Amino acid sequence: MPLVLVDLLFMTGTKGGMEQYVRSLYAAIAEKPGNLEFVALASSELAAGDTSWFPGTVIDSGISGENRMAWARGELFSVQRHAKRLGADLVHCPANLGPARRGVPLVLTLHDLLPFRHPEYVPGAYAHVLRLMLRLAARSAQRLVTSSVAARDDIVELLGIPAERIDIVPLAGYDNVAAPVTPENGRRLPRQILSVGNRMPHKNFPRLIESLLHIPEAERPLLVITGSHGDDPLAQVVAQFGLEKWVSLRGWLSAEELDELFDSSTLVVFPTLFEGFGLPPLEAMSRGCPALCSDIPVMHEVAGTAARYVDPYDPAAIGAEIARLLNSPAELDEMSRAGVARAAQFSWSRTADGVLKAFHTVLAR
Structure with a gap:
């Protein structure tokens, strides 16, 4: 039986969307009949936590995913060394x-x-290091998997990888898609909007916060932003604009807490300036929550006509569109129905099928 070594040196419980991708993907792979054996090479943080979702043995590498230098050395050199020692047929x-x-x-x-x-x-010299590591990994790979046409096109253009070596495998939201909204059970919720993501600059939260200034106080919703670890740098932005009454910075939440926020929010706003895919709108739509997204190509790939779009560089436009939608309950209900239908086109089972196909393509050679 072919052995696949899965590189999980990066996973520490603090890496957001990529960790969600790995957990959801391998939980879905576990449900598939197949003839592959899996071993995970885990960070010390992951090995000490719950790995019941992984369909195989988990090895503690002794490498901290929070120590950038140790983690980088592990990625560059330790993964292949462990793969050879274990007699692996493939590395993911x-x-x-x-x-x-x-x-x-x-x-x-x-x-x-x-x-x-x-x-x-990307801060400082770290951008240069990441570019080097990305280029080396891409050139070492027999096959690449990415989640969107936009990301595939960037790989072809910026790294010179032939398109025929790249599989486009979309991600998914929640597999337990919400029941469709009907006129009888329309979303009559408090005026609360939700935004989810880390605090990297491209997530564009300062402009989203500023957009509230363009909504009259009498109509201004509560904006809940999640995803920070420790002291939230957005607190200074909130104070700068005097919006403490209207912004709740919730930090890092559990999956269950995030579910509750999707269910209790009128609208999810995703003002990102750049993404390879963009999970939060799809997660929102699978819960029946309408989504307002940045008007960038990849978000149209993900959300289609079910979402609404806005210029992410224009706080006034963001505020105006939020206010318009919050005052349009019939449109929100229609978006909710369309979003549930859109989300149903994606599933982690299909994602697992796509990734497994890439595995077998390489193994067949």
């Missing part, structure tokens, strides 16, 4: 980075090329 690196040289055949999931397309959003 699911989070952009991987070995510097070819050895055991490699499938790399490359989510986006943010350090290439927008190095201004």
